[in-house]
Amino acid sequence: MxxxxxxxxxxxxxxxxxxxxxxxxxxxxxxxxxxxxxxxxxxxxxxxxxxxxxxxxxxRHPKRPHITDFIDHLFTDFFEQKGDHLYDEDASIYGGIARYKGMPVTVLGHRKGRTMEENMKCNFGMPRPEGYRKALRLMEQAEKFGRPIITFIDTPGAYPGMEAEEHGQGEAIARNLAAMSSLHVPVIAIVTGEGNSG
Incomplete structure (x- = not known):
């Protein structure tokens, strides 16, 4: 095996x-x-x-590269952006602005931790509604400034907790899917590990 x-x-x-x-x-x-x-x-x-x-x-191997590894090796001038500007910050979605071979891009992805403490902070890579709203904010910003979007997918799925449902998990996911389908900038999605729902 x-x-x-x-x-x-x-x-x-x-x-x-x-x-x-x-x-x-x-x-x-x-x-x-x-x-x-x-x-x-x-x-x-x-x-x-x-x-x-x-x-x-x-x-699911814990030693697989994480989004921060890809950012460190592929991009320059990365500037992280936090929060959904509505409610809270979700550490399981990591994103910001960077340069890829000199071109300004928006980078987004799921983040998992390497230690138990990091995993708990990042909710084991399971986004909450705040994370989806942060991703939407960054995608809309990319559209406004004409920046391509590069995403890294590695998630066991959306967080299934009661609090996530109370905060509109389904609506946040649906809004992201609708927004992504109407973007006029290129979107590249790279599956780097798990690629489950959410």
Whole structure:
């Protein structure tokens, strides 16, 4: 199963890290590191013809890149924008303005945490109505200024709690879908992990 392959690859990665903590160790252990890296690469090459359960496991793996990783590596001059300007801030939706290869863009996506504390703050990537309203605000702003919108999707779904329903969860999702279908700026959606409802 894929879980065993990933765990073994992580052990090899840990061994490589231990052998290369300093420049001197990296030089002294170069052959061993190269061998471990080849073994890890060969192990990961077995990740073909995955079952549905394996694909779900990979989509939910806690070490998958998060939206902040993509922003750090793909964009420059990122400026986060918070709040829905109506009620509250929802940390499970992360977005703002950035530059992609010099072009101004709006970046939006689901955010999950790496630790239990971060996950709780980000509601495990499950947006509340405030998050959808923040996303709508940023999309309308992108439309106004002619900025393309780049979205990163990684969510187990919309938050199903009573409070979310009381605050208009269904209406917020529907309003976003309607608004997105009438935008005149390009919208690129990238599924980076889970892609469930919401």
């Amino acid at each position: 894929i879980k065993d392959i990933i765990e073994e690859a992580e052990k090899l990665e840990d061994q490589i890290q231990k052998l290369s903590t300093t420049e001197a160790e990296l030089e002294a252990n170069a052959d061993e590191i190269r061998g471990l890296d080849q073994e890890r690469t060969q192990l990961l090459s077995q990740c073909t013809n995955l079952s549905a359960a394996d694909r779900v496991y990979l989509a």
